[in-house]
Amino acid sequence: MHAIVIREPGDADVLQWDEVPDPTPGPGEVLVDVAASAVNRADVLQRLGFYAPPPGASEYPGLEMSGRISALGEGVTGWNVGDEVCALLAGGGYAEKVAVPAGQLLPVPRGVGMVEAAGLPEVACTVYNNVFMIADLRPGERFLVHGGGSGIGTMAIQLAHALGATVACTVGSEAKAERCRELGADEVINYREDDFVEHGPFDVILDNMGAKYLARNVHALAVNGRLVVIGLQGGARAELDLGELLRKRGAVHATSLRARPLDEKAEIVRAVRAHVWPLLESGRVRPIVDRTVPMAEAAHAHRLMEDGANVGKILLTLEKRGG
Numbered sequence: 586m587h588a589i590v591i592r593e594p595g596d597a598d599v600l601q602w603d604e605v606p607d608p609t610p611g612p613g614e615v616l617v618d619v620a621a622s623a624v625n626r627a628d629v630l631q632r633l634g635f636y637a638p639p640p641g642a643s644e645y646p647g648l649e650m651s652g653r654i655s656a657l658g659e660g661v662t663g664w665n666v667g668d669e670v671c672a673l674l675a676g677g678g679y680a681e682k683v684a685v686p687a688g689q690l691l692p693v694p695r696g697v698g699m700v701e702a703a704g705l706p707e708v709a710c711t712v713y714n715n716v717f718m719i720a721d722l723r724p725g726e727r728f729l730v731h732g733g734g735s736g737i738g739t740m741a742i743q744l745a746h747a748l749g750a751t752v753a754c755t756v757g758s759e760a761k762a763e764r765c766r767e768l769g770a771d772e773v774i775n776y777r778e779d780d781f782v783e784h785g786p787f788d789v790i791l792d793n794m795g796a797k798y799l800a801r802n803v804h805a806l807a808v809n810g811r812l813v814v815i816g817l818q819g820g821a822r823a824e825l826d827l828g829e830l831l832r833k834r835g836a837v838h839a840t841s842l843r844a845r846p847l848d849e850k851a852e853i854v855r856a857v858r859a860h861v862w863p864l865l866e867s868g869r870v871r872p873i874v875d876r877t878v879p880m881a882e883a884a885h886a887h888r889l890m891e892d893g894a895n896v897g898k899i900l901l902t903l904e905k906r907g908g
Contacts, residue, residue, distance in 0.1 A: 588645045588680035589883045594634025597888045600646075600679075602881040608643070608677070608684040610658035615685055617652040617670060621703035621877070622678035624886050624899040625649070625736065626816070627843060631676075632887065638676040639844040646883075647678020647901075648843065651693060651703035661687045669693040673706040673854060675843055679883055679901060688851030691858055694865040701872045704898035706854075708740040709861045711815065711842055714853045716741060716791055717748070717860070719838050720811040724749030726788035727807065729781065731798065733770060734761035734896040737815070739873040741791055742768045744861065747869045750789075755781055757893070764896045768873070781805060789813070796820035806835045814839045873897030 590603045610616040628646040630636035638644060651671040654664055664670070670690045677683040693702040716722050722745060730741040733754025745752045746769030753772040756762045762773040774781045786807035792798055797819025802812050803826060810833060830837065842850070864870040875895035878886040879902060886899050 586681040587881075588677075589647075589880065590645065591632055594632065597632070597884040597891070600632060600884045600887060602883070605645075605680070608680075608682055610656055610661075610684045612659040613661060613687055614658040615654050615661055615664055615670075615687055615690065616656040616658075617650070617672065617683055617685055618655045619650050619652040619678065619681055619683055620904050621652075621700040621900050621902045622647040622650040622680075622880065623704040623707065623736070624883075624890050624901065625707055626818075626890070628679075629887055629890060642675035642843075643677030643680075643683065645677045645679050647676060647680065647683075648674050649703060649706040650674060650678035650683060651699050652683075655682070658684075658687075663687070664690060669699055669702075671702040671706050673710050673842075673850060678703075679880060681903060686847050686851070688847060689854055691854060691862070694862050696866055696868065697872060700877065700900060700902050700904065701874055703900055704736065704872045704874055705865070706857075707842075708736045708898070709857045710850075710853050711737055712741045712744055712791070713857050713861055714842065715813045715815055715838070715840055716745065716789060718853070718856060719840065720789045720791075720813050722748070722750055722789045725751070727751045727753065727786070728789045728791075729753045729755070729785070729787040729805070730791045731755045731776075731781075732793050733765040733773065734758075735793070736873070736898045737791070737793065738765070739768055739897045740870070742770050743870040744864070746770070747864050753781075753784060753787065761896055764873075786810065791815065794819035796823035799823040799825060803829055803833075803835065803837070806830075806833050808833050808835075810835045812837045815841070875899050877902045879903075 793816030
């Protein structure tokens, strides 16, 4: 098979479409012929040498994909060769084939194309786990997501809106602001012109910036508010005013998904299938795809993502869009 190989850390041009050995499914795994994958910021960090795959994971980038099951490993039940699936991965999505733990598989939602489904598992699992399972966002509460035009942001806006929260987001352009409003954002804050703290307080904040926003995020929390940090784009070290956090009886959670144990990932995937997939199949939530790029041109896709103009996912395809 072919896969995108990172021979050494560097800029986008280090991504090479090379011939590599085929994977084989181990016990509890399935082999999937890949239709598409998606570009996530973690892939960019891995390419730069800052985010190595966890032990035992594929060395190729790609944290999600869609495709068709081509073989079942020992002990796998509930899935069949030929099933159309998408999956949460620890790596390996930028390839023609990938071996996936069966607990991380999801069926392609009815009404969603095979290619578009590649952009769902990572964002759906990240958002549902952090916003609803950890932060326990409830109907009627105020929710803020930073980076509203990102893959995470576009999914978070839709899910929070569908489940009855009042939704705010930060963006860097009016074009992104308009798309976020279309997806259900009640309030859009241009961080280049305005301070999100002045629009609080918020019951739940989903943050991808880390250190740069920590103090202001805590300041923007409501009493009993919950801040969940899932990224460090603004750095990893900052002062935390514990006095303010105590006065607000607030909570700060910091989480990642990629390196979690298989049983934890399987639990999250089950929750997403139960609670998010019905919203997708009803049309209340949909995958937001900015554009598709042939997988062999992954370097071009990475450059597009680093430019930061995309709204939603950039997909890497091995077949025509729509499946």
